[in-house]
Amino acid sequence: MLGLRLCVALIACPLFGYCCLPDSFQVLDLSHTLSNESLRWPGGSNFSFTILTRGWQNNNSFWLELNKFDTPEHIGTHMDAPAHFYNKGWKVHEIPADRLVGPGVVIDVKDKVVKDSDYRMTPADVESWEKVNGPIPKGAIVFMRSGWDTRYPNKTLTFNTNTPDNESTFHFPGFHPDTARWLIVNRNIGMIGIDTPSTDYGPSPNFEVHQIISNASVMGLENVNNLGALPPKGFIVTVAPVKLFDGSGGPVRILALVSKDGSGMCTANSAGHLMLFWAFAFGLWHVLSSLWKICIT
Ligand SMILES: *[C@@H]1O[C@H](CO)[C@@H](O)[C@H](O)[C@H]1NC(C)=O
Ligand SMILES: *[C@@H]1O[C@H](CO)[C@@H](O)[C@H](O)[C@H]1NC(C)=O
Ligand SMILES: *[C@@H]1O[C@H](CO)[C@@H](O)[C@H](O)[C@H]1NC(C)=O
Ligand SMILES: *[C@@H]1O[C@H](CO)[C@@H](O)[C@H](O)[C@H]1NC(C)=O
Ligand SMILES: *[C@@H]1O[C@H](CO)[C@@H](O)[C@H](O)[C@H]1NC(C)=O
Ligand SMILES: *[C@@H]1O[C@H](CO)[C@@H](O)[C@H](O)[C@H]1NC(C)=O
Numbered sequence: 602m603l604g605l606r607l608c609v610a611l612i613a614c615p616l617f618g619y620c621c622l623p624d625s626f627q628v629l630d631l632s633h634t635l636s637n638e639s640l641r642w643p644g645g646s647n648f649s650f651t652i653l654t655r656g657w658q659n660n661n662s663f664w665l666e667l668n669k670f671d672t673p674e675h676i677g678t679h680m681d682a683p684a685h686f687y688n689k690g691w692k693v694h695e696i697p698a699d700r701l702v703g704p705g706v707v708i709d710v711k712d713k714v715v716k717d718s719d720y721r722m723t724p725a726d727v728e729s730w731e732k733v734n735g736p737i738p739k740g741a742i743v744f745m746r747s748g749w750d751t752r753y754p755n756k757t758l759t760f761n762t763n764t765p766d767n768e769s770t771f772h773f774p775g776f777h778p779d780t781a782r783w784l785i786v787n788r789n790i791g792m793i794g795i796d797t798p799s800t801d802y803g804p805s806p807n808f809e810v811h812q813i814i815s816n817a818s819v820m821g822l823e824n825v826n827n828l829g830a831l832p833p834k835g836f837i838v839t840v841a842p843v844k845l846f847d848g849s850g851g852p853v854r855i856l857a858l859v860s861k862d863g864s865g866m867c868t869a870n871s872a873g874h875l876m877l878f879w880a881f882a883f884g885l886w887h888v889l890s891s892l893w894k895i896c897i898t
């Protein structure tokens with residue numbers, strides 16, 4: 602099976618320019634640190650971290666640290682599983698592993714958010730991104746960048762209100778429900794993510810985006826960090842929540858693999874061109890030798 606896959610990759614790489622192995626790549630961390638400063642929606646339970654053991658053991662022969670932590674699922678940089686807003690949706694432990702990795706895309710609407718902190722990213726924003734960058738790939742993890750990560754973990758700045766314990770006073774940007782629907786219906790995306798506390802904008806009364814994505818088995822990522830360090834496309838994202846039984850979501854480590862030479866993680870690279878040359882040379886030799894055989898018989 603590995604042989605077959607390698608063979609397909611070797612053929613696909615030069616023929617279709619679909620190469621996913623650049624010479625070198627860097628790993629970017631898109632998560633905020635989880636701690637007792639992490640932000641969560643008001644009304645939930647508290648995060649706590651407790652030291653159980655921290656010291657030299659057995660007459661100073663070795664050092665030992667053990668802690669425990671108690672955490673709400675929806676805190677800090679976290680994932681919303683489809684079960685969060687859809688009663689038949691996947692719980693965290695049921696999400697197939699191949700849905701936790703995908704090509705990443707960043708749609709930057711920071712300029713619009715500066716003028717309107719309740720901005721909702723529209724299908725027109727996605728269309729203008731596609732005019733420059735091409736269509737969003739199937740299974741993509743689509744990030745909306747508002748620039749909100751620099752406010753985190755300041756509670757009044759992140760929820761953008763002087764009464765951050767009253768959710769009716771929240772003002773931060775999010776996805777427009779039409780955009781979530783458009784991405785699901787027209788692009789068959791895998792996940793959406795945002796640098797604010799919710800995929801729905803602050804004033805949302807009924808979390809329509811949450812309902813739409815949950816029902817479509819699309820995961821949501823909230824309080825994502827560091828989106829400004831990413832190119833608009835051409836990188837791979839891995840989303841790793843703890844495989845929590847029956848979870849409706851949970852804190853996640855989100856990592857982006859970005860090629861160092863600026864080429865996409867899934868586009869032709871120099872190795873691809875080299876193989877294309879050899880494939881061409883081999884094909885030519887094959888044709889010529891066949892002709893020769895026909896000629897001499
Ligand atoms: C948060 O954790 C730090 C470091 O352990 C501690 O000093 C601080 O008191 C904690 N704050 C709260 C509100 O628990
Ligand atoms: C969480 O901690 C705050 C401040 O320490 C406290 O006032 C509140 O009662 C706690 N909430 C819960 C649900 O334990
Ligand atoms: C602990 O280590 C010290 C120094 O190596 C040694 O003198 C002492 O006997 C040890 N005590 C025990 C209970 O093993
Ligand atoms: C949060 O930001 C506000 C407004 O800039 C500031 O007044 C406040 O001191 C900050 N809070 C913390 C905990 O840094
Ligand atoms: C929360 O804010 C809303 C809108 O400003 C207000 O109508 C409501 O009374 C506030 N709730 C509380 C408990 O303060
Ligand atoms: C959920 O999706 C199904 C199709 O998968 C559709 O029939 C149904 O109307 C949707 N429900 C909601 C609330 O969007």
Ligand SMILES: [Zn+2]
Pocket residue numbers: 675676679680681823850
């Ligand atoms: Zn959530």
